[in-house]
Amino acid sequence: MPKLKLLLATAFLSAPTLPCSWADTDATILKHISIYEKRDAYCAWPAIARAGNDDIIVLFTRTEEHMSPNGEVLLSRSTDNGQTWLPPAIVYDTPIDDRESGLTTLADGRLLTHLRSVRFGASTYQDLPDTAYPPELIARWSDYVEKTEYKTATHLSRAWQTVSDDNGISWSTPAPGVDSIHGGIELQNGSLLVASYRDDAGNIGVHATSDPETPWQKIATVDCPRPATIRFGEPHILQLASGRIIMMIRATAKPYDDASPLCHLWASYSDDNGATWAPAYETPLWGFPPHLLQLDDGRILCSYGYRRDPFGQRACLSEDGITWKQSDEVVLRSDAANKDLGYPVSIELDPGRILTVYYQPNIPAGSNPATHPPDPNRKKPGILGTIWELPTGYD
Incomplete structure (x- = not known):
């Protein structure tokens, strides 16, 4: 299988500890860390997985702004259970915009990426509101x-996938795939499953394959009601120890409003x-x-961003993955500068100790308010993380 070899840096980057003062949660916040930030880069949309050698792998997109036409997918790695992180390596970069990455860990130790590339046309920027970005940026x-x-890169504008059999050091030649914002799962019967949404307007499509090197087949559609008021997307699935598969789905109000009560x-x-x-x-x-x-104790954790005041990251625990209670919500961050944040993904470092990775500007609340258009010299979002322990009230 052809490989795209990556050179990994040999020196560690330590993950700086950020202030912890979040009294509005029962969880024990051990520390907030910075995995990757760059002054002129907009970094967002992480995915996470534990490799076969026990490394923790985080994929994310690095670009200029949210709607820039030429993003690339990077990989950050921790070899010490999330305490420090190697400098990121570029794992996917085409001439067009590579803006999405998910990860699926296979039982045999392989890692599968779910990538999505988009070719923007000139009309994309002509149709943006005048307040979206500075005119000089739109012109460029x-x-x-x-x-x-x-x-001429129209053929690249679609979902792709790559496979690694050496813990994410090298990857196979990209092949057509199915987009999946956080990744899919390997079922107990050995087949692979992902939930997608861009190929089935208004509903969620479920796709399966026996192996990442064989084509995906759509096997089901999840019916989502109220299409006139809500746009559904960005689903994630999990198979429980019982064999049941659960799915959670993002809902966004139409017209777009990410602060709507409908979300x-x-x-x-x-x-x-x-x-x-x-x-x-x-x-x-x-x-x-x-x-x-699914946590070591059997409970299910759902992580999600919170784009209304107080901005930040949240999570919730469920005994069965079917019943969710707002009273069981955990506030991980409530200090974000604005609503340009979210997409948290979690992994259990040790029983009861969680690492949640997300994107948001690494500055205090109130110091970098959202602007329309955004100031190009502002502090842009980076890939941050929170290491925390489950609330004692859930023991």
């Missing part, structure tokens, strides 16, 4: 997407390996998008 991007290399997470479940699903139902959890994790 509009010129960029008119370059021959960019305009509750929705849920569904399957008891036949994803062939059929219960109709999606609304949960009391407000925020998005979801990431699911």
Whole structure:
């Protein structure tokens, strides 16, 4: 299998500890860390997995701004259970915009990426509101997407996947795949499953394959009601020890409003390996998008961003993955400078000790308010993390 070899730096970057003063949660916040930041880079949308050698792998997008036309996917690695992080390596970079990455860990130790590349047209920037970005930035991007290399890369604009059999050091040649914002799962029967949403307007599609080197087949659709008021997307799935598969789904109000009261997470479940699903139902959890994790003690953790005041990151615990209570919500961060944040993903470092990784500006609340258009010299979001312990009230 052809490989794209990456050179990893040999020196560690220590993860700086950030101040901890969050009295509005029962969780024990051990420390906040910075995994990667760069003054002129907009870093966002992380995915997380534990490799076969026990390293923790985080993928994320580095670009200029949220709507820039030329993002790239980077990989950060921790070899000491999340305490320090190697400098990131570029793992996927095409002539167009590479802006999404998910990770699936396979039982045999391989890692599977779910990537998505987008080729923007000039109309993309012509249709943006005048307050979206400074005119000079829009003009530069509009010129960029008119370059021959960019305009002729239509074939790259789709979902892709790569496979690593050496813990993410090298990756196979990209092959067509299915987009999955956080990644999929390997079922107990050995097949692979992902939930997607861009190929089935208004609903969530479920895709399966016996191996990442064989084509994916769509096997089910999850019915999501109220299409006139809510746009559903960015689902994540998890198979419980019982065999049941649960799904959480982002809901965003139409027209787009990420602070709307309608932005509750929705849920569904399957008891036949994803062939059929219960109709999606609304949960009391407000925020998005979801990431699911079954903990060592059997409980299910759902992590999500919180884009209304106080801005930050949250999580919730459930005994069964079906019933969720807002009273069981844990506030991980409530100090973000603005709502340009979220997409938290979690991994259990040790029983009861969690690392949650997300993106947000690494500055105090009130020091970097959201602006329209955003100031290009502002502090842009970085990839941050919180190491925390489960609330004592859940013992």
